[in-house]
Amino acid sequence: KENIETLNQIDNLNIYIKLHPFSGNREKEFLNLEKELKNSDSCTVIDKMQTVNESISESNIFICDISAVVSECLAGNAPIFIYIPVDKEIKISQSKMPYEYYCYTFSTSEELLEKLQLLLDGDDYLYDKREEAMEYILNTKDTLSFTFKSKLLEIEGN
Numbered sequence: 339k340e341n342i343e344t345l346n347q348i349d350n351l352n353i354y355i356k357l358h359p360f361s362g363n364r365e366k367e368f369l370n371l372e373k374e375l376k377n378s379d380s381c382t383v384i385d386k387m388q389t390v391n392e393s394i395s396e397s398n399i400f401i402c403d404i405s406a407v408v409s410e411c412l413a414g415n416a417p418i419f420i421y422i423p424v425d426k427e428i429k430i431s432q433s434k435m436p437y438e439y440y441c442y443t444f445s446t447s448e449e450l451l452e453k454l455q456l457l458l459d460g461d462d463y464l465y466d467k468r469e470e471a472m473e474y475i476l477n478t479k480d481t482l483s484f485t486f487k488s489k490l491l492e493i494e495g496n
Contacts, residue, residue, distance in 0.1 A: 341447050343447075344448070345450075346380050354384055354397065357371060357375075357386040358386065358407075359387055390410045397414060400414065400416060401450070402419070404422065408420065409476070412475060413472070417442060417464065420443050421443075422445055435474050435475065440467040442464060
């Protein structure tokens with residue numbers, strides 16, 4: 339909620355929130371968060387059971403936690419901000435392309451606001467890195483040329 343209040347400081351910013359389907363299961367303090375957000379005028383809440391794909395094409399900036407949704411947002415070809423808490427140990431699988439390489443990371447609302455303001459002022463300094471990550475993680479070239487399907491057909495033909 340603190341991050342939403344921080345984002346509301348920026349004029350003409352429409353905030354859409356989609357919580358993880360299991361929000362509140364582990365940390366009970368978040369159990370009613372969706373309901374609380376729906377009752378506020380600060381944002382629009384997307385049903386947490388709706389798929390990300392249904393709303394991703396209408397977004398131009400993503401703010402995520404550390405989860406598989408980052409790859410889905412990467413396909414949306416827009417800046418990604420990832421919350422990385424400093425007070426918890428988060429186990430992240432090792433990758434040749436870590437989040438910090440192509441995503442704007444933040445741990446505090448102030449850091450989010452500062453990095454978001456830079457972006458809104460035209461400084462998307464991770465643009466080229468995001469393009470590289472899309473190719474590495476999503477492999478758009480092979481996807482568009484149906485390489486996977488071709489390889490499966492080759493195997494099937496043998």
